[in-house]
Amino acid sequence: MPEATLEAALRLLNERKELCREVGKEAPFAQPWNAAALQSEQRFKQLTALLEDDWARPELAEEAMA
Numbered sequence: 426m427p428e429a430t431l432e433a434a435l436r437l438l439n440e441r442k443e444l445c446r447e448v449g450k451e452a453p454f455a456q457p458w459n460a461a462a463l464q465s466e467q468r469f470k471q472l473t474a475l476l477e478d479d480w481a482r483p484e485l486a487e488e489a490m491a
Contacts (some may be wrong), residue, residue, distance in 0.1 A: 431476060438469040 442465035449458030
């Protein structure tokens with residue numbers, strides 16, 4: 426369940442980035458939309474890095490010893 430939630434968050438951030446970029450192309454005041462797109466991209470990268478980082482998994486070592 427947590428994995429599905431995190432995957433949904435990644436999709437949402439990516440979709441938000443694309444939406445903000447598209448609106449920014451046509452908006453008379455593009456700067457706020459471009460800033461929102463950049464922010465979404467940065468958060469997407471941060472979440473991806475968090476998910477791909479090595480995690481301490483002591484429970485796996487315990488299971489292997491059992």
